[in-house]
Amino acid sequence: MGINNIIRFEHANDPTIENKHHHHKHKQIEDEENLLQKDLLNNNNSSTSSLSSQSTYESSDSYPFQFSRDSSLQDFLKSNKQATDNLKIRNPEILERSGKGQSPHTLWIGCSDSRINECTALGCQPGEIFTLRNIANLISYQDFSSMSALKFAIDVLKVRKIIVCGHTDCGGVWASLSSKKIGDVLDSWLTPIRQIRAQNLNLLKSINDPFERCSKLSELNVLNSINQVKKHSSFVSAFKNGDIEIYGLIYDVKTGYLTELELSDEFDNNDDFNDVFHLNEHGDGYH
Numbered sequence: 477m478g479i480n481n482i483i484r485f486e487h488a489n490d491p492t493i494e495n496k497h498h499h500h501k502h503k504q505i506e507d508e509e510n511l512l513q514k515d516l517l518n519n520n521n522s523s524t525s526s527l528s529s530q531s532t533y534e535s536s537d538s539y540p541f542q543f544s545r546d547s548s549l550q551d552f553l554k555s556n557k558q559a560t561d562n563l564k565i566r567n568p569e570i571l572e573r574s575g576k577g578q579s580p581h582t583l584w585i586g587c588s589d590s591r592i593n594e595c596t597a598l599g600c601q602p603g604e605i606f607t608l609r610n611i612a613n614l615i616s617y618q619d620f621s622s623m624s625a626l627k628f629a630i631d632v633l634k635v636r637k638i639i640v641c642g643h644t645d646c647g648g649v650w651a652s653l654s655s656k657k658i659g660d661v662l663d664s665w666l667t668p669i670r671q672i673r674a675q676n677l678n679l680l681k682s683i684n685d686p687f688e689r690c691s692k693l694s695e696l697n698v699l700n701s702i703n704q705v706k707k708h709s710s711f712v713s714a715f716k717n718g719d720i721e722i723y724g725l726i727y728d729v730k731t732g733y734l735t736e737l738e739l740s741d742e743f744d745n746n747d748d749f750n751d752v753f754h755l756n757e758h759g760d761g762y763h
């Protein structure tokens with residue numbers, strides 16, 4: 477989720493935004509009319525030129541994306557058929573294997589931001605990555621979704637790696653750096669990031685560039701989510717047996733590259749920690 481999404485969200489009912497959109501559309505129609513007039517003045521075949529200018533605008537509406545806000549479900553289905561047919565040519569065994577079940581090697585915990593997709597970022601195939609994505613890649617013990625995803629991925633799918641991936645320009649992080657209210661459930665959801673901000677106030681204040689400050693808070697947020705994963709009973713058991721590894725990454729939305737974060741080993745192989753979380757197989761009662 478980028479800052480623009482937050483701004484768009486905040487100004488969803490702002491009539492000036494709508495006017496800008498109309499203005500943009502209006503400008504497009506004007507441009508198209510100018511092109512047609514130019515063609516007519518140059519004595520070109522008007523039917524061909526009007527078609528060519530129309531197709532230019534159709535592609536520029538979504539360019540560089542596959543679809544636009546005006547795309548229909550038919551456009552989606554047509555593209556699905558094409559993409560699937562291409563996949564069958566590129567990697568004919570993938571769908572056959574998918575039909576037999578999944579055995580992903582990695583759990584990816586990432587942000588819902590539309591600019592990051594684990595398969596695009598890693599260049600991998602369907603069936604490789606089990607995914608949990610939410611706003612600002614948060615792991616929360618009050619959230620059934622993240623708790624269930626961890627339990628299922630570790631205990632049932634037996635993934636060997638967990639990757640928590642944050643990103644630059646994260647809308648959830650920008651919102652947590654602001655003192656502005658967004659709206660009931662979003663403010664509640666982002667509370668953990670505000671807490672991290674509060675714990676690192678001086679460090680964050682010492683960074684003058686707002687984008688760098690946002691990236692730093694994204695990093696701290698990834699480290700916090702990792703610490704939450706490390707407290708999950710399924711993770712503790714798998715980690716103790718050497719069956720699982722965990723990594724923190726930051727995705728740069730401008731470059732598309734991933735960078736590894738250095739993790740603290742605060743909770744690793746710590747018997748006191750295991751005791752606190754009731755994770756010894758034969759607990760010796762309360763103390």
Ligand SMILES: [Zn+2]
Pocket residue numbers: 477478587588589611612613643645646647648649
């Ligand atoms: Zn984000």
